[in-house]
Amino acid sequence: MHLAREFERRCEALFQQGLVRGSLHMCIGQEATAAGAALALRDDDLLITNYRGHGHALAKGISPRAAMAEMLGKVTGCCKGKGGSMHWTDVSKGILPANAIVGGGFPTIVGATLAAKMDKLDRVGVLFFGDGATNQGTAHEAMNLAAIWKVPSIFICENNLYSEMTPISKTTPNKDLAERALAYRIPAVIVDGNDVEAMNDAVCNAVQRGRRGDGPTFIEAKTYRTVGHMIGDSQIYRPKDEVELWRTERDPITLCASKLLTRGVTAAELSAIEHDVTAILDDAVQFAKESPYPELDEVFEDVYGK
Amino acid sequence: MHLAREFERRCEALFQQGLVRGSLHMCIGQEATAAGAALALRDDDLLITNYRGHGHALAKGISPRAAMAEMLGKVTGCCKGKGGSMHWTDVSKGILPANAIVGGGFPTIVGATLAAKMDKLDRVGVLFFGDGATNQGTAHEAMNLAAIWKVPSIFICENNLYSEMTPISKTTPNKDLAERALAYRIPAVIVDGNDVEAMNDAVCNAVQRGRRGDGPTFIEAKTYRTVGHMIGDSQIYRPKDEVELWRTERDPITLCASKLLTRGVTAAELSAIEHDVTAILDDAVQFAKESPYPELDEVFEDVYGK
Amino acid sequence: MIRELTYSQALREALTEEMERDANIILMGEDIGVYGGVFKVTDGLMAKFGEQRVIETPISESGFVGAAVGLAMCGKRPMAELMFMDFAWVAADQIFNQATKMRQMSGGQVSVPMVIRTQQGGGRGNAAQHSQCLEAHFAHIPGIKIALPATPHDAKGLLKQAFREQDPVVVIEHKLLYNTKGDVPENLAPIPFGVAEIKRSGSDVTIISYSRTLLHALEAADSLAKSGISAEVIDLRTIMPLDMETVVKSVRKTNRAVVAHEAHRNAGFGAELAARITEQCFGWLDAPVERVAALDVPIAYSQPLEAHTLPSPEKIIAAAKKVMYKN
Amino acid sequence: MIRELTYSQALREALTEEMERDANIILMGEDIGVYGGVFKVTDGLMAKFGEQRVIETPISESGFVGAAVGLAMCGKRPMAELMFMDFAWVAADQIFNQATKMRQMSGGQVSVPMVIRTQQGGGRGNAAQHSQCLEAHFAHIPGIKIALPATPHDAKGLLKQAFREQDPVVVIEHKLLYNTKGDVPENLAPIPFGVAEIKRSGSDVTIISYSRTLLHALEAADSLAKSGISAEVIDLRTIMPLDMETVVKSVRKTNRAVVAHEAHRNAGFGAELAARITEQCFGWLDAPVERVAALDVPIAYSQPLEAHTLPSPEKIIAAAKKVMYKN
Ligand SMILES: Cc1ncc(C[n+]2csc(CCOP(=O)(O)OP(=O)(O)O)c2C)c(N)n1
Ligand SMILES: Cc1ncc(C[n+]2csc(CCOP(=O)(O)OP(=O)(O)O)c2C)c(N)n1
Ligand SMILES: [Mg+2]
Ligand SMILES: [Mg+2]
Numbered sequence A, B: 001m002h003l004a005r006e007f008e009r010r011c012e013a014l015f016q017q018g019l020v021r022g023s024l025h026m027c028i029g030q031e032a033t034a035a036g037a038a039l040a041l042r043d044d045d046l047l048i049t050n051y052r053g054h055g056h057a058l059a060k061g062i063s064p065r066a067a068m069a070e071m072l073g074k075v076t077g078c079c080k081g082k083g084g085s086m087h088w089t090d091v092s093k094g095i096l097p098a099n100a101i102v103g104g105g106f107p108t109i110v111g112a113t114l115a116a117k118m119d120k121l122d123r124v125g126v127l128f129f130g131d132g133a134t135n136q137g138t139a140h141e142a143m144n145l146a147a148i149w150k151v152p153s154i155f156i157c158e159n160n161l162y163s164e165m166t167p168i169s170k171t172t173p174n175k176d177l178a179e180r181a182l183a184y185r186i187p188a189v190i191v192d193g194n195d196v197e198a199m200n201d202a203v204c205n206a207v208q209r210g211r212r213g214d215g216p217t218f219i220e221a222k223t224y225r226t227v228g229h230m231i232g233d234s235q236i237y238r239p240k241d242e243v244e245l246w247r248t249e250r251d252p253i254t255l256c257a258s259k260l261l262t263r264g265v266t267a268a269e270l271s272a273i274e275h276d277v278t279a280i281l282d283d284a285v286q287f288a289k290e291s292p293y294p295e296l297d298e299v300f301e302d303v304y305g306k
Numbered sequence C, D: 001m002i003r004e005l006t007y008s009q010a011l012r013e014a015l016t017e018e019m020e021r022d023a024n025i026i027l028m029g030e031d032i033g034v035y036g037g038v039f040k041v042t043d044g045l046m047a048k049f050g051e052q053r054v055i056e057t058p059i060s061e062s063g064f065v066g067a068a069v070g071l072a073m074c075g076k077r078p079m080a081e082l083m084f085m086d087f088a089w090v091a092a093d094q095i096f097n098q099a100t101k102m103r104q105m106s107g108g109q110v111s112v113p114m115v116i117r118t119q120q121g122g123g124r125g126n127a128a129q130h131s132q133c134l135e136a137h138f139a140h141i142p143g144i145k146i147a148l149p150a151t152p153h154d155a156k157g158l159l160k161q162a163f164r165e166q167d168p169v170v171v172i173e174h175k176l177l178y179n180t181k182g183d184v185p186e187n188l189a190p191i192p193f194g195v196a197e198i199k200r201s202g203s204d205v206t207i208i209s210y211s212r213t214l215l216h217a218l219e220a221a222d223s224l225a226k227s228g229i230s231a232e233v234i235d236l237r238t239i240m241p242l243d244m245e246t247v248v249k250s251v252r253k254t255n256r257a258v259v260a261h262e263a264h265r266n267a268g269f270g271a272e273l274a275a276r277i278t279e280q281c282f283g284w285l286d287a288p289v290e291r292v293a294a295l296d297v298p299i300a301y302s303q304p305l306e307a308h309t310l311p312s313p314e315k316i317i318a319a320a321k322k323v324m325y326k327n
Helices: A002-016 A031-038 A054-060 A064-071 A105-118 A137-149 A178-182 A196-212 A240-248 A252-262 A267-290 A296-300 B002-016 B031-038 B054-060 B064-071 B105-118 B137-149 B178-182 B196-212 B240-248 B252-262 B267-290 B296-300 C007-021 C045-049 C061-073 C085-089 C092-099 C135-140 C152-162 C211-226 C244-254 C269-284 C303-309 C313-323 D007-021 D045-049 D061-073 D085-089 D092-099 D135-140 D152-162 D211-226 D244-254 D269-284 D303-309 D313-323
Strands: A046-048 A125-130 A153-159 A188-192 A217-222 B046-048 B125-130 B153-159 B188-192 B217-222 C004-006 C025-029 C054-056 C077-082 C115-120 C145-147 C169-174 C181-183 C197-200 C205-209 C231-235 C238-240 C257-264 C290-294 D004-006 D025-029 D054-056 D077-082 D115-120 D145-147 D169-174 D181-183 D197-200 D205-209 D231-235 D238-240 D257-264 D290-294
Touching (some): A002 A031, A002 A064, A002 A267, A031 A153, A046 A054, A064 A267, A105 A125, A105 A137, A105 D092, A137 A153, A137 A178, A137 D061, A153 A196, A188 A196, A196 A217, A196 A252, B002 B054, B031 B153, B031 B196, B031 B252, B046 B054, B054 B064, B064 B267, B105 B125, B105 C061, B137 B153, B137 B178, B137 C061, B153 B196, B178 B188, B188 B196, B196 B217, B252 B267, B296 D303, C004 C007, C007 C025, C007 C152, C007 C181, C025 C061, C061 C077, C061 C092, C077 C085, C085 C092, C085 C115, C092 D085, C115 C152, C135 C145, C135 C238, C135 C257, C135 D135, C152 C181, C197 C244, C205 C211, C205 C313, C211 C257, C244 C257, C257 C269, C257 C313, C269 C290, C269 D269, C290 C313, D004 D007, D004 D152, D007 D025, D007 D045, D007 D152, D007 D181, D025 D061, D061 D077, D077 D085, D085 D115, D115 D152, D135 D145, D135 D169, D135 D257, D145 D152, D152 D169, D169 D211, D197 D211, D197 D244, D205 D313, D211 D231, D211 D257, D211 D313, D231 D244, D257 D269, D269 D290, D290 D313
Parallel strands (some): A125 A153, A153 A217, B153 B217, B188 B217, C025 C077, C077 C115, C115 C169, C145 C169, C205 C231, C205 C257, C257 C290, D025 D054, D077 D115, D115 D169, D145 D169, D205 D231, D205 D257, D257 D290
Antiparallel strands (some): C145 C238, C197 C231
């Protein structure tokens, strides 16, 4: 969680310097969904995330160097600089290309887990998506397919109450998006997405279901991004005290840290983590900055196979 | 109902003669859904149907002459011969263009009824679609929109157990498709679609809700087509006795006739209807046959407005 | 009096004036209300016209584009905003099978006077799923009109006209144009569709373009002038309807043509233009029509790769020199 | 030994042989199982290969085309059948934003070796939403290959090859070809993509075509021969990759070219062909390239209107005569 948060803080700074381009969507405030889920997964389990997926991919094990180099568009990046922030991929860690089309990853995770089922592998596939994504038709088509094909897809909805700048109350009559999954008879649970343990429990259960061959699970993780949808977002669409509340009282990292302290982890141990993260990111940023851009002819590569 | 059935029988014969082209999708066995619904509607209420929509449009008042001429591609057809069987339109009767893309009409009926709501008209809009159509993403997007915008859309699902040649058990985990609407908190009812009175009751209720401003309703009409999906369908995908059962014991016209007889309508009155229908259709076929084809330059008309 | 506006201000003015003129105009799209749209084009319109006329939609492009078709068939004049052109594919059935065909399938009984507003293009590091130019897809399907304004002036005039058409119109903006500035007179009339504008006259070569690439073409023409090449620059403004008359007249004068757009080269609209120019100016052409376009590869995130993929003034200059047989 | 098969038999043979060869091949589509598909191409395959490998899907084109993308990224070779090309728009995001871009966005880490099989075209009275030809849309987006077989022989050979490609391939059939017959040798090898075939040689004019229109072109060539005009007919077979070498060689010999397809003319693939031919044969051309294509109007149901809209041998003959400056 700390790695994800600090990674994005670095990206933010690099964006201001003009080194990170495009749109930068940060997951600050939502890191527990990623950490809780990833702890339940093996390397060969699959992950498809979206434009707000840095936390998920880092938790699943993507190299911070390759990820940071990707942010700077360098040839050493995880996508050779071609994908940028929104398309991180690391097949060796089960991370399939992240998707920047809202709802776009739904059918893909169903296919990916169908492949696993056909090959009698016991791996599962996790899809992360937002509350807004449940309003896309693909979400429904794919959940229905997952249900009838009984594939080990784990649909994790990060319900952060807003799709971009629009509050959920304007876009759906449902308060709980888990209702949507029930329409396909997919078991659905609602968890506190800012509680990394609760998150982990829910995903562990889903993983077990999946590995056992019992089919898909839907997890609605209630959470909140405490930063704008993207850099530059003025956030005029939501009350400042709502943000403040989540930022102070509901911050997943703080919550986790306090829990750990009560359980006997020392403050020194916690700040050791912070130091490690700083070292990792110093290294990653330096690596990324020093790496070269791809050669121009590289554009013709990876369009078609050889 | 009788008109619809006999109309299609004529079309079938004309198809065999090569006068009707394309694919012909008949609604034989399902006529009660149309009749029951149309009786609940005013002329200015809207209807969007699909490629299997002859019954709906005839019940809603399309002229048999114009409809038959359309089947023959004549300039006197309801769409000047341009639309054919799958796109019947009669705006004067509230019949918007029928849609041949499965799921295609969902968003359109929502927009059409939103217009009515904005204009403070108390008219409603009915969409007919099949069980298979509920698996299209548009169905879900549109139902969600209808729910949040509280528009007077009436979604009538003709669940005839098959989407083309595929039984519903293969394509969805749901037995009752009404479940799908509940995911958007749209009130949903299940009715015997072969019982014209039950159908009418359900639609009347939905119409009242719509006119009152209470928003959309979903009606699942359980029914069955006793003919192939299209002409030429060998029907190898379903048991013969299943078809026979529906054709004999569950036929909506027979059921309705027996009910009427028990209620004092005479056999003579019933056969008078049959005679009327024959006369109407004789006239329609003759009119259609005698009508000219459109001039060739007509292809350039109705592409853009003037 | 000269009045400078940005491209987005000009668009906003068009929307405001049209909504004031016609109560049937309704705007629909993601985040277009309170926030005013991610590119801020609809800023303030919800406050002014209310939530009934400025509707913040769920992320359901098929759903709300299709709803616009229904609204349009029932007497409204909806505008559906696709935040990025790339999302047109999510709504493609509703655009291409529904909106464009309703009039014809019904034998003229219904019309679908709706506007799709969207923006396209690269140059900002948005990568492959957020940088595409898709006007050729719209051009291939009869039943829709296509405007691609390059300047604030034309953005306002064409968008105003879009709301007066009887058919679906797609107004395609460019993400890198929103902050560009230009003169927009106070009482600008709608600009009729199908009327190209000669944005710069010249005698040696005709450069035909639209949208942001038009600015590249003008820049190229400046440079070319310094090398003694006089380029005429035509802004098509709408590609459906297409003003071939202006193009043909110019090419018959210059005997050389370059077409330039940001969409991919293969099966791009430039191919149509090149084909038509050749068909209508065969005897006049001193060289085959040159096409400047994006390379036929997905748009990469990395800045040097993206720049290498997209057209530029330099590529237009090279093409113009090529048709002049100069280096 | 000569063996006559219909186009659908040839396709079925290709599927059978490929599925026997490669256990990773999976077929998905509507009604393709027990019923064998509405055009009967997959008849018997479910019985032979089981429900695991021949999957009858719900009517969820985005869903199952997208599932094919996921399967392909994970080592399978799925084929997704779109019953009509017109439904490509329902699945367009999954085709154009996902399947075609995954390899590039991931920097080459994944590949998407999937096949989309579909059929397109008019002539059967299926009206505007079931008669379109959309190959140009596929051609405009890099990352996918496009085959359009005109004969049973090529249908089998190209479909077999489609399952050996490393990338998404769309195999576009034509609804009026399924019952056509032709020789298909017993052990036909896959036909490599990007190799056009001269289906008839000639010296006066080159007619370039593909899919069903190729048959029109051959018919036209027969007629033209009777008027003393010797037409060379090239079948492109795949338009991505595109074998310009064969085309250019022929046009440099005949000095005249007609391109013919059933898709709409405006921004159709014929424009690309005309543009490329002109670019590469400018000094050789005695006349501008003529394009034969569907009129730019939605396809009507009524038989005379539909026939008037679509290309025909007569229209190709007229075009050939035009480039010969004869009537
Ligand atoms: C098809 C499509 N429509 C719109 C967008 C623009 N967009 C990007 S993120 C986003 C909001 C998504 O909201 P949600 O699903 O709740 O996820 P969150 O960003 O809150 O995590 C939108 C509308 C897109 N990328 N794709
Ligand atoms: C998008 C799309 N996919 C597929 C088809 C082909 N098709 C036409 S009817 C049909 C079956 C529809 O089944 P259902 O919704 O149950 O309606 P029914 O025909 O049984 O009334 C299919 C697959 C189509 N027209 N549109
Ligand atoms: Mg959200
Ligand atoms: Mg059905």
